[in-house]
Amino acid sequence: xxxxxRVQSAAFAxxxxxDRFAAAVAQAGGAGAIVTFTGLVRDLPGxxxxxxxxxxxxPGMTEKALKAIAQDAAGRWPLEAVLILHRHGELHAxxxxxxxxxxSAHRAAAFAAADFLMDYLKSRAPFWKKEITADGxxxxxxxxADEAALTRW
Amino acid sequence: MDVLYFAWVRExxxxxxxxxxxxxxxxxxxxxxxxxxxxxxxxxxxxxSALRVALDQELSDFDAPLxxxxxxxxxxxxxGG
Numbered sequence: 001x002x003x004x005x006r007v008q009s010a011a012f013a014x015x016x017x018x019d020r021f022a023a024a025v026a027q028a029g030g031a032g033a034i035v036t037f038t039g040l041v042r043d044l045p046g047x048x049x050x051x052x053x054x055x056x057x058x059p060g061m062t063e064k065a066l067k068a069i070a071q072d073a074a075g076r077w078p079l080e081a082v083l084i085l086h087r088h089g090e091l092h093a094x095x096x097x098x099x100x101x102x103x104s105a106h107r108a109a110a111f112a113a114a115d116f117l118m119d120y121l122k123s124r125a126p127f128w129k130k131e132i133t134a135d136g137x138x139x140x141x142x143x144x145a146d147e148a149a150l151t152r153w
Numbered sequence: 154m155d156v157l158y159f160a161w162v163r164e165x166x167x168x169x170x171x172x173x174x175x176x177x178x179x180x181x182x183x184x185x186x187x188x189x190x191x192x193x194x195x196x197x198x199x200x201x202s203a204l205r206v207a208l209d210q211e212l213s214d215f216d217a218p219l220x221x222x223x224x225x226x227x228x229x230x231x232x233g234g
Contacts, residue, residue: 039234056160058226061210086233098234118234124212126226127233128160139161142230 002081009089031080031103035110043093048134055088058126069120077109119149159228165197
């Protein structure tokens with residue numbers, strides 16, 4: 001399986017990353033399906049708008065955790081390739097925070113694996129988000145639903 | 154051992170990492186030592202259910218032993234994605 005895991009502060013272009021992923025998959029023998037997901041910074045209309053979001057992470061542990069999550073997915077579905085790209089630092093509303101891509105012989109496996117990666121990324125990868133508005137700043141709280149989502153796998 | 158703090162735990166304590174000399178047997182023992190130090194530590198460790206711990210960069214539990222561990226990290230539940 002091709003595994004591409006990147007944690008970076010730099011912005012990325014979803015289209016270019018998707019093309020690069022598809023080209024790597026094609027070169028490795030191809031797949032029947034590629035699923036991509038992109039997470040964006042949401043605005044906060046009720047609080048006078050989001051000034052910026054700051055994403056903190058745990059260098060070293062983050063990469064290890066993402067690799068383990070990708071390997072776990074590969075053990076559950078027949079995957080040809082996995083991409084996990086996650087940003088840290090300061091981001092503004094509308095910016096892409098992260099993306100995942102999966103490639104498999106079949107659509108159902110590619111979708112399920114991408115969904116699984118997202119559920120585990122949310123509560124098992126050491127990232128923390130802080131929202132900064134005109135009114136102040138708050139760390140985004142983890143939701144019980146995020147933890148509960150893991151039980152379906 | 155190195156003790157690391159992230160997100161609001163880091164903000165409450167006021168530093169991202171420190172080296173701690175301890176004979177603590179478990180994570181809970183270490184937390185008790187830290188809490189006894191100063192108010193800012195007591196505030197950070199007030200509610201353990203709001204915290205997670207990683208030992209040498211692997212998620213762990215508060216009753217886990219510290220023998221052989223070099224790096225302990227405390228942080229709130231993660232919010233990636």
